[in-house]
Amino acid sequence: SLHDALPIFRKILRQKRSAVLHQMQLLGIDTADWDKVNTFCLDSRIAGKEFRELDCEALDTLQVKLRAIRRKRENKQQ
Numbered sequence: 001s002l003h004d005a006l007p008i009f010r011k012i013l014r015q016k017r018s019a020v021l022h023q024m025q026l027l028g029i030d031t032a033d034w035d036k037v038n039t040f041c042l043d044s045r046i047a048g049k050e051f052r053e054l055d056c057e058a059l060d061t062l063q064v065k066l067r068a069i070r071r072k073r074e075n076k077q078q
Contacts, residue, residue, distance in 0.1 A: 016059040017051075023066035027073075 021031045030036050034051070041047045047054060047062050054062065 013056055013059075016056055016063070017054075020051075020054075020059050020062050020066065023063060023070070026070060027066060 021037070024037065024040065025031050029040055038050045041049060041051045041054070041062075046065065047058060049058070
């Protein structure tokens, strides 16, 4: 039932949020500061929404974007 699925959904959402925050940390964003996290996410090129407004799909999209940004930065440094 939907009621039984809720804890699983919450767990998945928590895992996705955690993964995205980790990618942000690797990009040098202070993830202990929610204002900084939200300012970054609100950028239309990033997510266009506050972090807490991001659903599973948006978090997946953001995860891919952040990995791409990191790859570009690493390639420039070589």
